[in-house]
Amino acid sequence: MRLKSVKDINLKGKRVLFRVDYNTPLKKVRGKLAVADDSRIQLTLPTLHYLISKKAKIIIATHLGRPDGKPVKSLKITPVARHLEKIIGQKVTTTPSTTGPQAKKIISAMNPGEVAFIENTRFHPGETKNNASYAKQIASLADIIVNDGFAVCHRVHASVVGVSKYIPMVAGLYLMLEVKMLNKLTTSPKRPFVAIIGGAKISDKVAAISNLAQIADTVLVGGGVANNFLKAGGVDVLSSYMQDVVADEKKRGVDFVKFAKKLLDIFHRQRMLVHKFIPVPRIAVPLDVIAAKKMDGYHQTSRINLIKSEDNHCTKNLMYLDIGKTTIKFYKQVISQAGTIFWNGPMGVFEKDAFSRGTKSIAKAIAKSKGTSILGGGDTIAAISKFKLRHKYDYVSGAGGATLEFLAGKKLPGIEPMRVK
Numbered sequence: 001m002r003l004k005s006v007k008d009i010n011l012k013g014k015r016v017l018f019r020v021d022y023n024t025p026l027k028k029v030r031g032k033l034a035v036a037d038d039s040r041i042q043l044t045l046p047t048l049h050y051l052i053s054k055k056a057k058i059i060i061a062t063h064l065g066r067p068d069g070k071p072v073k074s075l076k077i078t079p080v081a082r083h084l085e086k087i088i089g090q091k092v093t094t095t096p097s098t099t100g101p102q103a104k105k106i107i108s109a110m111n112p113g114e115v116a117f118i119e120n121t122r123f124h125p126g127e128t129k130n131n132a133s134y135a136k137q138i139a140s141l142a143d144i145i146v147n148d149g150f151a152v153c154h155r156v157h158a159s160v161v162g163v164s165k166y167i168p169m170v171a172g173l174y175l176m177l178e179v180k181m182l183n184k185l186t187t188s189p190k191r192p193f194v195a196i197i198g199g200a201k202i203s204d205k206v207a208a209i210s211n212l213a214q215i216a217d218t219v220l221v222g223g224g225v226a227n228n229f230l231k232a233g234g235v236d237v238l239s240s241y242m243q244d245v246v247a248d249e250k251k252r253g254v255d256f257v258k259f260a261k262k263l264l265d266i267f268h269r270q271r272m273l274v275h276k277f278i279p280v281p282r283i284a285v286p287l288d289v290i291a292a293k294k295m296d297g298y299h300q301t302s303r304i305n306l307i308k309s310e311d312n313h314c315t316k317n318l319m320y321l322d323i324g325k326t327t328i329k330f331y332k333q334v335i336s337q338a339g340t341i342f343w344n345g346p347m348g349v350f351e352k353d354a355f356s357r358g359t360k361s362i363a364k365a366i367a368k369s370k371g372t373s374i375l376g377g378g379d380t381i382a383a384i385s386k387f388k389l390r391h392k393y394d395y396v397s398g399a400g401g402a403t404l405e406f407l408a409g410k411k412l413p414g415i416e417p418m419r420v421k
């Protein structure tokens, strides 16, 4: 997949709409809002410095939080602009509105190499509806769009997709790196390719699991997502977390247990062979789990062997909260043989020490493996940061939903306008 790049165009004196995802968490410092975690900003700095060095007029556009289409004081862009100002050591202007005459006036007074923010793109109801006239208003502020907001490229929003109808869009350096890494994963991974999927919301992950089962040599499933697969395989999951299938069935027409069953029927019997000829199913589910009656306070944990039937008359109010030691050993063995590893989603409720062993062991095993490791997902990143392993991997994706949709084989609407066909 080739994209039109920011490097291919003349930027001098051009008004560049720099679409990024600076949807950063905020906190109060001495009564004022400030950026609590600037990792999303850091990702785009190479492109920003490049734009400055090429003497473009840089108009930054991002959404912040969920203001529901109207101005919300606590979600104004000012704290993000102040933070960026400190990082780049140059003045960063803000416009009082996203579009309109005031924004236009400020932008027309900009000199080459200067940086300004337009206000939160979601302060207008047209943003999330990809409203054409709102997109046209944003586009009228600039000559070209440089898209470095990979994490929002799965959204059909006015400042992501709509704008590209009116002015050309090219890819920023961070976005290109992200696409390159994920593209390699799906088209030419070094084998065996082992995908590991965990976490809570199966609705976000099922399409990626389905596609990865065809591309990867095996998909190791853990976390809350595994409960759907266990249930589909006839295991009693007792009171374990299950995404509300009824609500989601209405919303999306999918029953995830049925879907998991379909995937298992197709893929469970297909096996990859690893070193020493251990057969590994294409979709592997936990063999044992750590269970407890509650997550907080004092709780007694127990290990349940899911293969031995005598362990299956357990108390109804037990929840499966982590993968067990047999599963850890098995998954670690597979990971150690991998040429490529992709991991999204914790193996258990890693926030609680009693249920963090699975996630930590898998995180360590991936860090140790000689294979190329690519990770993604907000909570997965929180977990590796907690275990101080953040810098032990080849690539940590800055996006969640967009990464999963890419790996599900879907065309991302925010990427399509930049493709060299």
Ligand code: ADP
Binding pocket: 198, 199, 200, 201, 222, 223, 224, 225, 241, 320, 321, 322, 344, 345, 346, 347, 348, 349, 350, 351, 376, 377, 378, 379, 380, 381, 400
């Ligand atoms: P990511 O952000 O990495 O994509 P998710 O948002 O899908 O991951 O899921 C992360 C959450 O899943 C964590 O808060 C974790 O506590 C929870 N989780 C993991 N395993 C289980 C489980 N067995 N039961 C309930 N929740 C779980």
Ligand code: MG
Binding pocket: 377, 378, 379
């Ligand atoms: Mg998450």
